[in-house]
Amino acid sequence: GAGVSQSPSNKVTEKGKDVELRCDPISGHTALYWYRQSLGQGLEFLIYFQGNSAPDKSGLPSDRFSAERTGGSVSTLTIQRTQQEDSAVYLCASSRTSGGGPYNEQFFGPGTRLTVL
Amino acid sequence: AQSVTQPDIHITVSEGASLELRCNYSYGATPYLFWYVQSPGQGLQLLLKYFSGDTLVQGIKGFEAEFKRSQSSFNLRKPSVHWSDAAEYFCAVESGSGNTGKLIFGQGTTLQVKP
Secondary structure, three states: OOOOEEEOOEEEEOOOOOEEEEEEOOOOOOEEEEEEEEOOOEEEEEEEEEOOEEEEOOOOOOOOEEEEEOOOOOEEEEEOOOOHHHOEEEEEEEEOOOOOOOOOOOEEOOOEEEEEO | OOEEEOOOOEEEEEOOOOEEEOOEEEOOOOOOEEEEEEOOOOOEEEEEEEOOOOOEEEOHHHOEEEEEHHHOEEEEEEOOOOHHHOEEEEEEEEOOOOOOOOEEEOOOEEEEEEO
16 A cells, blocks of 8 residues: 655745645554654654644644644645755654554655745 | 763774674653664664564664663674665664654664674
8 A cells, every 4th residue: 555655845945934844644554753864863753643732742842833634534734934054864664553562653755845945 | 851872972883794783771660762874974763663562673675673671671683794884874773852853862872784
C-alpha cells in the first residue's frame, strides 16, 4: 500500500512569508507526528496528533508554528512569518494506533525541505 | 530528561569490514529503543527495535543491535558492510511522557563506505 506522503518536496520562500506543509498518512493510521530535521538541532519532535486532536504540542518552537488534522487523515503544518532559522527538513510520520509501544511502528514520509531566504 | 547520544558524527569503513555504531541513552525505566536509517533524499526507515526480552535484536539488511542496561547502550552492528549501507543512522528512544509514542533522536552518525 501507499506510504506516508508529503508535499511539497521542496519549498523556497522569502523571510516573512507564510508556508503550509502537507502530510498524508498511511490510510487508517490514527497517530500522526511532525518532526523537524535541521543542521544545528538534529531531529526534533514538533507535535503529535491522536485522531484530530493534538494532545502534545510541546515541540512547536514558537507561536508562529501551528498544525491541524482533519478527518483523522491529512495534516497541515503552517509556519507564519517564516524566519531563516525555520529552514529545515520537516518530516511527518504515522502509526497505526496511538501511544507508542511495540506494535506501533512510526512510518516516515520523505519530508519537505524548507528554505527561507 | 530523556536523551540519546551518538558519540560518532561521522564514520568511514571499508566495504566488507565490520561496523559498530554507538548509541547511549538516558532514561529512567526500561526504554523502548530504535535504530533508523536515512538514505539521501529519503525518509527514515526502521532497522530494528528493542522493547523487552532478548537483548540482542535482529533487524533488516543484516543489522543487529545489543541492549546493555548496565552501560545504557544500544549499539548497532553489522558484520560486513556493503556500499549501499552508506547513509545516516539515527538511534532513538520512545519518550515515556504522556504516552504519545513520540521519539527522541540522537544527532545521527553518517556512514561512509570506501570501496
